Amino acid sequence: MPWATFLLTLVSGYVAIKLFVLTNKRGRLKFLGLTIALVIVTVMELSVFISLMTQDPNFTAAANFIVEWGHIICLAFILSSLAIFIRESKPVFAQFPMLYTALPLLIVISYVLVQDTYALKTWLLSIYQGGAITVSLLMYSVYTYRRNEYAVVLSGVIVFLLSFILFWYVPGVQESYAWIWKILVGIGMLLTIFGYEHTEEMMPAETI
Numbered sequence: 001m002p003w004a005t006f007l008l009t010l011v012s013g014y015v016a017i018k019l020f021v022l023t024n025k026r027g028r029l030k031f032l033g034l035t036i037a038l039v040i041v042t043v044m045e046l047s048v049f050i051s052l053m054t055q056d057p058n059f060t061a062a063a064n065f066i067v068e069w070g071h072i073i074c075l076a077f078i079l080s081s082l083a084i085f086i087r088e089s090k091p092v093f094a095q096f097p098m099l100y101t102a103l104p105l106l107i108v109i110s111y112v113l114v115q116d117t118y119a120l121k122t123w124l125l126s127i128y129q130g131g132a133i134t135v136s137l138l139m140y141s142v143y144t145y146r147r148n149e150y151a152v153v154l155s156g157v158i159v160f161l162l163s164f165i166l167f168w169y170v171p172g173v174q175e176s177y178a179w180i181w182k183i184l185v186g187i188g189m190l191l192t193i194f195g196y197e198h199t200e201e202m203m204p205a206e207t208i
Helices: 002-026 029-054 057-089 098-114 118-146 148-169 178-202
Strands: none
Touching (some): 002 029, 002 178, 057 098, 057 118, 098 118
């Protein structure tokens, strides 16, 4: 569905700009990783859209390469950002070294080791996606329990979880009904960025 891909491209680009503004406005490193991830997602979806429109075999091969590596690099930056979120939520004396937040970037190396094995790399990708969603769900569930301002972010994570389940565990959705999970991903992105902006306005001095 080219229209769904184009829509997701627009949404991811919009969210990337919003995150870039938050990064510059607040000077927070945790938003930088998410910004990079959304830029990568935008490039991925744009390459897929162009591939669908041109139907050129060479460009399709290039788009598949961009999507494959874009996925894993994007997940690495998201997991790294989540590690920074967790670090900043702790008291100063309980924070782990900042260097540890870069450890998720090593998953790119682990992917290199299995890139020639379809089953293993698919399994690894699903685990990383599920791990990022699980960590986000647990983290923002606790935050929402403490402060209602985080409810919008949590709702975005729940939409991501629904999209993840449909993509990996419901037959036919991944390919034949790709518009379903793409729309859900777009909604999840918008809810999350609106939630971040809301919490920034409500609690400018706190970590979100």
